[in-house]
Amino acid sequence: MELRLDRLTKQYKQKLAVDRIDLELKCGVYGLLGANGAGKTTLMRMICDIQEPTSGEILCNGQNIREMGEEYRDRLGYLPQNFGYYPEFTAYKFLLYIASLKGMGKEQAAVRSLYLLDMVGLADQKKRKIKTFSGGMKQRLGIAQAMLNEPEILILDEPTAGLDPKERVRFRNLISSFSKDKIVILSTHIVSDVEYIADEILVMKDGRLIHRGAPEVVTQEAKGLVWECKVDSKDAEHYIKRYNVGNLKNTGEQTVLRIISDTCPCEGAVETDPTLEDLYLYYFSEEENRP
Incomplete structure (x- = not known):
């Protein structure tokens, strides 16, 4: 699996949100660091094919993702900053509903949903309504819905914002367990979220990718x-x-x-x-x- 960003640019009137980013991604965990407003979310949304670039392109194994359409989205799992859910749904019913939207059969959806609820530590809470969940539990459910289709590319935008330290550790461990043979992009401004689990750090500022490398390498910039x-x-x-x-x-x-x-x-x-x-x-x- 390979993603290539070729001179990717997004302009909003007078604001250049993403500025000619060239990047090649292979299997591994990438920590995307940047202050609020650096362009991280816009970049994530373009990778997820939610927003169209002003110029440049994204290639998945050499194919333009916009031309691939549904074939690309089938390979993708996405957890936005604020993922939508139905408060009155139980955790299990919610996953079944999302699975149906992804075109999964009933039997496959049931097996996969129960498996993921167990993986994220919510098996005992599957019949509880989501409105009764803590922030950390909702985020774990968010990871489960992003993983329903066994994606090859997993995009996580500020997934631990607002979580307490214990839940953030649990979340990081969960991401590590899911990251085999996948491209995982974890966008955050919370440094400790990526310090121990990222194979590579991507530093973004004012819409540009200003530095990249293994954590122990990029820190030498501050030597x-x-x-x-x-x-x-x-x-x-x-x-x-x-x-x-x-x-x-x-x-x-x-x-x-x-x-x-x-x-x-x-x-x-x-x-x-x-x-x-x-x-x-x-x-x-x-x-x-x-x-």
């Missing part, structure tokens, strides 16, 4: 830019206002700061190895602080 230092607690606010501070820890009268800076921020600061979160802050701290 020499991450510092740790101890300052008097009364001076901490000065550093917070002046520098890009990733972490802060108070230890009595002193405060330990982790600072992302092109230059040494203060006397006694020690250069330290960057993490993926440091890289994210280096690229996107200004965007996240915009009103």
Whole structure:
């Protein structure tokens, strides 16, 4: 399985949401990182053939996906940021309904639905109405509906937004278990969601793909830019206002700061190895602080 994005572009009047992206994807988990407004969702929707590119094309095994039509969509599983569901449906009835929309036979739909409910840890809740589910349970049900047709390409757009840490860990483990022999694209601005499960990180900013590589490789972009230092607690606010501070820890009268800076921020600061979160802050701290 191979997806190729060839000079993919999407323009909305004066806004260039996706700007001439060239990308080749093969089986594996890809973490798409970017601040809100970076163009991630627009890119996902074009890959899912929901939106038409302004220019460029997407090829699946050498064929244009728009020409493939239903043949391409049969290979695709998609979990949008806010997937639609019927609150009064039970989890099992909902999956049967989605399976019917995907053209699955009744027997196949029943077997597959029960299997997936078990896989996502909802087998015991199959007769409960979705309106009674927690956010994490709804997201797990969302993964199940995206996997009904055993897709070769799985697209997940901000799947863990709003989940508590325990549910996010469960969700990441679930994605890992589903990722064999598939192209999985996980779009997020929550760095820890992709730090441990992604084979490759794709960094997107202002509609462009600005960096890609294995997690341990892309973090080297921030090499020499991450510092740790101890300052008097009364001076901490000065550093917070002046520098890009990733972490802060108070230890009595002193405060330990982790600072992302092109230059040494203060006397006694020690250069330290960057993490993926440091890289994210280096690229996107200004965007996240915009009103």
